[in-house]
Amino acid sequence: MDVAIRRSFLIPSNEIYGSSAGFYDYGAVGTAIKHKIQNLWRSEMLQKEGFHEIETSVIVPEAVLKASGHAENFADPLVTCSGCKQKFRADHLIEENKDAKKEGVKASGLPPAELSALIKKYSVLCPQCKKPTLSEVGWFNMMFRTNIGPIDGNTAYFRPETAQGIFLDFARVIRNYGSKLPIGIGQVGRSARNEISPRQGLIRMREFTQMELEYFFNPVDQTYPRFKKIAHHKARFVEGAVPPHEVSYGEAVSTGLVPNEIMAYFLYKQWELYLAVGIPASKMYFRKMPKNDTPHYSKGNVDLEVETSYGSVETTGTAYRTDYDLSQHAKHSGQDLSVFDEATKQKIVAHVVEPSMGVDRLFWCVLEHCFRDKTPERDWEWFAFPPCIAPYHAWIFPLMKKDGMDGKAREIEEALREAGLTVYYQESGSIGRRYARADEIGVPYCITIDYDTLDTKSDKHGTVTVRFRNDAKQVRIKVSELAEKLAHFVKEGKVTE
């Protein structure tokens, strides 16, 4: 986290006022990477599949969240200390208790009465006062509450997920697109959860960005057109006590590990996206959630977990939510949310498979897995980001700020930007220092304009030096071919000579 802050990846929100737990801002470097991850998701999960992207309001009236169940059930177990008046997550306190830990007690997900009993059983103390002053366990609703307009009673919440906005707009979207199933609708946006005790940096934040897709289909056909092409590909799966092992997506469907082709296809897309952003296959796996850990309406939940310094972290959840959400909203709003499906000549309520990804958690995993420590050959810490999500594709340096080299560098900067590459001009410090700074934020290519570039008598005239981040080797490339070659390097993920 220290490196992340120093290198402009992250900034603790409201830092000059002493920061706010659970809130992080993205610095310039972090914002660039975050946007590239989001755009990759858009391209892979939406555009290439012919799906739609919408943007819905963050502030949501209570009626919507009553229908979704959030107003009643979206709560965490809370205890108050009668001494210091502080409030804590009951399940966390229990799991952090020495004796409970020894006995492997899992408190997460238990109802308040059972948590209260565990607090008594293990004599869990207030972590502040170190005394047995904890109250009975109650529920705390995790949504940020507010009020719309000047008249009290118009309760609303900061949305706890972007998905509800998609369900609300489903009727309008499908009507506009000819009322034909299947249809995919996605959204990238901010959500918030009023955590009792946020912790672990970006892993448990109070405000975060989600990338969610709802794929609406008629349940009589659970196939996916492009599934056959990828059925032989493999990923690592965990089920119950069985450790991660390779399973093909075809097998996963035929053995019931994954409920249908649709879900298996989206798992494949997620796995490939994670590989593309720099998570090694050996550090991640899908976990099939046990039946008692999934909602009653679910026909299957599979998480994608990544190993990090905080332990395994769920970064993506995919759920076959059946017709639960549309049925709930139809019931509560009194609107007909069914669709007449031409293929079956029937009015049906569409089923939904929902792949839901957290940007911030994935961003953190990328930072951890792309971090490279100092070595005898390289006296600075650096990041091995894949070029497609590096904060800049290239940094551009004039060797010196004179003799036309800076002007030429600016010219090349503009041409590369025009060609769709993200570039940044740097003229201060020695070239070695500039290489180091580029490495420190994971820029894959450094381009230097030197005397030879401009010297018409040199056999290197019209060429620049391109240095590759990972092996620090350099090649000379013609300015006229630079944009095309760099674009090709980015596409190929080339990071060494």
Added chain:
Amino acid sequence: MDVAIRRSFLIPSNEIYGSSAGFYDYGAVGTAIKHKIQNLWRSEMLQKEGFHEIETSVIVPEAVLKASGHAENFADPLVTCSGCKQKFRADHLIEENKDAKKEGVKASGLPPAELSALIKKYSVLCPQCKKPTLSEVGWFNMMFRTNIGPIDGNTAYFRPETAQGIFLDFARVIRNYGSKLPIGIGQVGRSARNEISPRQGLIRMREFTQMELEYFFNPVDQTYPRFKKIAHHKARFVEGAVPPHEVSYGEAVSTGLVPNEIMAYFLYKQWELYLAVGIPASKMYFRKMPKNDTPHYSKGNVDLEVETSYGSVETTGTAYRTDYDLSQHAKHSGQDLSVFDEATKQKIVAHVVEPSMGVDRLFWCVLEHCFRDKTPERDWEWFAFPPCIAPYHAWIFPLMKKDGMDGKAREIEEALREAGLTVYYQESGSIGRRYARADEIGVPYCITIDYDTLDTKSDKHGTVTVRFRNDAKQVRIKVSELAEKLAHFVKEGKVTE
């Protein structure tokens, strides 16, 4: 608005629950356009200037908004009806009053006592009860209030502007970048204002997206390096009662219409951006705000107004805010927010010029000015978006869904997407119907794959039809040259043969 909803530009938020005044979602077509406008702003206002983009939290603790003045002053005048208990914006009610209108009364910006007097003077009635039952005017704070964590008293707000996040992070950003002025930091993100009576669709929303830039500089140097290059360019300005007239940016600075080169340069960038997204020069102008309409610390405010069906609408405000924001936050946080400026060998608090643009309002203006009604030649309404912000660059059709034409169309779709173009595959309906649907959302190019494309004996083998939106004329282009030519068309803004 009806067309906007039918064509997937906009969706009233929570529509199935009866909508919420002041909230709009973006449909698939609207989202695509909105993102392109945002990316154009990023490219023009940030990347091409070498500025930084950050992303800060939406939920902001009260301390921050006390320092900025929002907690105390960010309020609208409110009246309550003693009959129906409804609440209204006092200034709006007065300005909508027949007699007050006749006398040209401007109520906006007046203090509560004066508004109360005007209500009495014109016998303004409750618009619901039609009776003189309105209360004295009071203030209503326009921020959405909430609480962080389970303990009451940690008041926070949904941010009323993205700018404060930039001021908070300034110290960290500038330290990471070598503490050198000038520096530009921008942000694109959601803000919210709890309007008493939202109205006029996207013009006065409760939740909206801003694109804000803060340019920090040492006030001893108010020049801007690239200003000379653009000083001779002209825009339309309004000052006081003088109607819009052309002024060059150079003149604007030398006559004091605009306080410095920095601000004039950003005005130029805004004007060009507005032209690029389809606002005609004749329908917009800069308005220099009179001294009594600007905050006491301001050294000049200039709005960019666009003529719409709602009248003139302020879509962009640019303000020379001096050192007000950093000084306020330094005072309230107790942190030193000054910078040691190498150029002047002095510790100074940076001055700020802030160009602030509302995405939604601009989006609405673009819709209005690009809308084209039916004509005898074209029996449908359509949109003349410039290609750079059209929801899709191109739609791709197989003439029929057989004989390999659909496969070839899919292949071309993938190749164009790979080349960075936004494209969409459409196979249902007659070609004429598909052209009409593309026109209706402003797609500039339609590509048809027909028998000739695949027929090795045809002299049109290996070519496709490209139809231009504005004149409906068609040309044949080689598949091998299609991506490059389309990219060129987009860049040139070509919309006719």
